[in-house]
Amino acid sequence: MTSNQEASKPFAVPSLAILGGGPGGYEAAMVAAAMGSQVTIVERLGLGGAAVLTDVVPSKTLIATAESMNRSIDSTELGVSFNADDGDLKTALRADLKQINGRVKVLAMEQSTDIRRGLEALGVRIVIGTGRMLDGRTIEVDRGETKEIIKADAVLISVGAHPRELATARPDGERILNWTQIYDLDELPEELIVVGSGVTGAEFASAFNGLGSNVTLISSRDQVLPGEDSDAAAVLEQVFERRGLRVLSRSRAEAVERTADGVVVTLGDGSKVTGTHCLVCVGSIPNTTDIGLETAGVELTPSGHIKVDGVSRTSSPNVYAAGDCTGVLALASVAAMQGRIAVAHLVGDGVSPLKLTQVSSNIFTSPEIASVGVSEAELEAGKYQGDVVKLSLQTNARAKMRNVNDGFIKIIARRGSGTVIGGVVVGAGACELIFPIALAVAQKLHVDDIANTFTVYPSLSGSIAEAARRLHVHM
Ligand SMILES: Cc1cc2nc3c(=O)[nH]c(=O)nc-3n(C[C@H](O)[C@H](O)[C@H](O)COP(=O)(O)OP(=O)(O)OC[C@H]3O[C@@H](n4cnc5c(N)ncnc54)[C@H](O)[C@@H]3O)c2cc1C
Numbered sequence: 303m304t305s306n307q308e309a310s311k312p313f314a315v316p317s318l319a320i321l322g323g324g325p326g327g328y329e330a331a332m333v334a335a336a337m338g339s340q341v342t343i344v345e346r347l348g349l350g351g352a353a354v355l356t357d358v359v360p361s362k363t364l365i366a367t368a369e370s371m372n373r374s375i376d377s378t379e380l381g382v383s384f385n386a387d388d389g390d391l392k393t394a395l396r397a398d399l400k401q402i403n404g405r406v407k408v409l410a411m412e413q414s415t416d417i418r419r420g421l422e423a424l425g426v427r428i429v430i431g432t433g434r435m436l437d438g439r440t441i442e443v444d445r446g447e448t449k450e451i452i453k454a455d456a457v458l459i460s461v462g463a464h465p466r467e468l469a470t471a472r473p474d475g476e477r478i479l480n481w482t483q484i485y486d487l488d489e490l491p492e493e494l495i496v497v498g499s500g501v502t503g504a505e506f507a508s509a510f511n512g513l514g515s516n517v518t519l520i521s522s523r524d525q526v527l528p529g530e531d532s533d534a535a536a537v538l539e540q541v542f543e544r545r546g547l548r549v550l551s552r553s554r555a556e557a558v559e560r561t562a563d564g565v566v567v568t569l570g571d572g573s574k575v576t577g578t579h580c581l582v583c584v585g586s587i588p589n590t591t592d593i594g595l596e597t598a599g600v601e602l603t604p605s606g607h608i609k610v611d612g613v614s615r616t617s618s619p620n621v622y623a624a625g626d627c628t629g630v631l632a633l634a635s636v637a638a639m640q641g642r643i644a645v646a647h648l649v650g651d652g653v654s655p656l657k658l659t660q661v662s663s664n665i666f667t668s669p670e671i672a673s674v675g676v677s678e679a680e681l682e683a684g685k686y687q688g689d690v691v692k693l694s695l696q697t698n699a700r701a702k703m704r705n706v707n708d709g710f711i712k713i714i715a716r717r718g719s720g721t722v723i724g725g726v727v728v729g730a731g732a733c734e735l736i737f738p739i740a741l742a743v744a745q746k747l748h749v750d751d752i753a754n755t756f757t758v759y760p761s762l763s764g765s766i767a768e769a770a771r772r773l774h775v776h777m
Contacts (some may be wrong), residue, residue, distance in 0.1 A: 315339045315649050316455035319441050321433045321593070325352020325634040326460030326625025328417055332643030334458050335424035337649050342452050343426055344433035350414040352462050352626075353634045356482040359413050361505060363406045364485075365666045368512030371395055371670050379705050397513035400417050400488040407485060428725040435459075435594035438620040442594075456620045459600070459608060460641060461593060463586035463626040471497070471558035471582050477565050479581050481506065491515045491579035494569050494669045497555040499526040501665050503583035504538065508667035510581075511547040518548045520555050520567065520577055527665065531678060531726045533692060533710065534671040537726075540671060541708050550575070558582065588627045605629060612655025614644035615750050622648065628654070633663055659723070662740040664733035669708045672736035675724030675743040676714055686725070691772045695729050695764050700760035706730050713739060713749065720749045720775040729762065738766055749773040 315338040320327045335341045348355055353648040354746030375391050378384070384391055421428060429452065431445035439457060443450045465472065465480040467512070473480045479487075481502060491514065496507040499521030507519040519526065526542075526549060527535040542549055554570040564578040588606050595602065599618040601609045607629030616621045623646035627635030639656060646653035662674035680687045695701040709729025716723050725739035742752055752770035757763045 306367050310508045317341070318456050318458060318645070318648065319452045319454035320344065320458045320460060321435070321441055322351060322460035322461050322462055322589075322625070322627075323347075323349045323428075324353045324460060324625060324637060326462070326627075326641045327458065328421060328641075329353065329638035330460070330624060330645050331421055331426045332424055333427045333642050334645045334649070335421070335650070337464065337645070339727060340454075341424075341426045341430060342454065344423065344431060344441055344452065346430070347431045348411075348414045349418040349421065349428065350410075351460075352415045352464075352482075353637070355410050356416065356485075356635050359410045359510075360406045360485055361481065361502075362666055363409050364402060365509045367397065367405075368509040369400050371397060371514070372512045376534055376705055381536075387584035391482050393662045395514070397490050399490040399513070402513075403485045403487065408609070417473070434592065435598040435600070435621075438598045438600075438618045440612035456622065457598075458614075458624040458641065458644050459593075459595075459616070459621065459627060460469075460625045460637065461589040461627045463588045463622075463632070465582070466585040466587050468555070468558070468582060468584060469483075470556060471580070472529075473582060474560065477560050477579050479579060481581065481583060484581065487579075491577075493518070493564070493577035493579070495520060495558075495565065495575055495577040495580045495582060496583060497558065497567065498585070499523065499528070499549070500583065500585070501527065501530075503581075505666050506581055506583060507547060508538075508542070512668055516546070516577075518550060518577060520550050520553050520569070520575070522552065522554045524551055526551075527671070530665065530671065531712070531728075533712065534673070534726055534728045536707055537669065537710070538667055538671065550722055552616060554743050578629065586632065588629065590627055603629065610640070612643075613647040614651055614656075615647065616641045629659060631658060633661065635663070636661055647682065660740070660744045662736050664736065666733070668730035669706075671726070671728050673724070673726045674734035674736055674740040675722075677724060677726075678712070678714065681714065686723065688714045689717055689773055690714050691769045693769045693772070695765060698760070698762060698765045700762055700764070701729070703760065704730070706762070711735075711765045711769045713752075713766070713773060715749045715770075715775075718775070720773060722749055722752065722770070727766075731762065735762055735766065740765065749775070 317340040320343040337673040431443040433441045440451045475483045494515045511517045527533045558570045567575045567582040601617040608623040610628045624640035665671040692712040714724035722742035727735045749770040
């Protein structure tokens with residue numbers, strides 16, 4: 303900004319202190335600093351937060367190796383032969399977990415460093431330490447030997463969450479693990495029991511199955527991935543079964559104990575499942591205790607999440623909150639958007655409230671499951687009036703060529719108008735393929751807009767256009 307522009311500024315941009323350097327915090331810091339706000343960010347671990355250091359980046363890096371192994375095994379059907387001594391590629395390919403985890407850690411640290419440099423380049427002040435609110439404008443930072451008081455016009459809380467533990471299944475970091483601890487393993491678990499079939503449990507079960515572990519997934523529900531598209535969950539269960547991944551449905555893990563050389567999981571009906579390791583994925587708890595929220599007048603929900611409105615305001619006038627600590631939707635992309643919205647509101651920039659019906663997300667299982675907008679379950683519940691077309695990828699020429707056998711495209715359009723309101727993609731690369739549908743949902747495009755857009759032949763996206771074509775409303 304030139305000095306002339308500076309002089310013509312109608313008001314001073316408010317300063318901002320941010321508690322927590324994950325996507326909710328660092329994205330907000332970048333936007334605020336770029337707008338001329340004086341920004342201080344307080345972080346106790348490292349920039350990027352749990353998203354970069356223990357959750358998103360490490361898990362997706364591990365999954366990239368599993369994907370690569372799955373592709374190698376599947377490539378034998380495309381005519382690739384390997385000089386495997388025993389002729390069986392499934393046993394000849396070996397995942398070196400020490401090397402994989404080494405790569406995971408380096409990549410996460412590099413990503414964290416990139417974020418720190420980006421923030422520093424924008425003039426954001428980074429304070430490493432544990433912060434707590436003294437009032438709605440003040441954070442006290444415990445830096446070990448010293449304490450520091452940070453004051454700002456407004457505060458953004460983005461402290462994230464940590465893995466929930468079962469009292470009867472305490473992680474020991476060796477055999478009973480939470481998802482932050484698997485990157486310290488040097489040996490691939492021979493028999494891994496995953497407790498919890500939500501997104502995190504399903505992703506790790508799929509990944510370790512791909513890496514070569516014998517995996518048992520303990521699911522308390524009828525189907526894995528409760529709350530997600532039921533057709534997608536069914537495809538995933540079929541693939542799990544084909545790949546030898548055992549799913550124990552309607553089974554609740556009551557306790558996990560160590561044995562001499564492994565673990566034993568006791569289920570609700572008293573039966574026991576034995577394995578070498580157990581990974582517990584039973585949700586998260588917000589990091590909202592003992593950080594002075596009561597003193598700052600910030601109200602919590604009964605689950606301990608910070609109450610926020612659509613523009614990330616809390617119950618305290620100067621305090622905003624973003625990310626997993628708000629319990630709105632535990633996604634890095636949503637945390638980042640909440641943080642940006644908070645900044646836009648703070649500085650008086652054009653701001654529109656968070657629109658959850660536009661959020662696209664992906665489950666990085668094999669195959670991947672991506673979705674956006676209104677779900678079929680919401681149509682069935684009568685929340686929206688819509689039409690659905692589901693097209694299997696089995697008839698897609700490109701899918702056949704690439705030996706992609708599992709998956710589908712589903713598009714949901716508003717009944718009568720044909721406006722695209724939702725969609726699901728199951729298949730390899732679903733996280734990329736969902737984008738045209740997400741764009742259509744965000745921009746309120748008509749199914750004809752997608753149908754009449756050229757797609758490459760042959761391509762998987764051809765099926766997106768074809769599904770849209772089948773939703774054409776004849777006027
Ligand atoms: C295994 C796993 C995989 C996931 N994969 C994906 C994915 O693929 N895509 C996706 O969108 N989302 C994914 N998520 C969800 C995603 O990780 C979270 O939604 C995201 O991290 C939320 O960001 P955040 O900024 O709210 O919190 P975090 O990333 O948790 O950051 C919060 C930060 O605040 C710091 N902090 C907390 N308290 C204090 C304090 N008192 N003082 C100083 N610092 C403090 C913490 O150290 C932490 O660094 C995944 C989650 C898990 C568990």
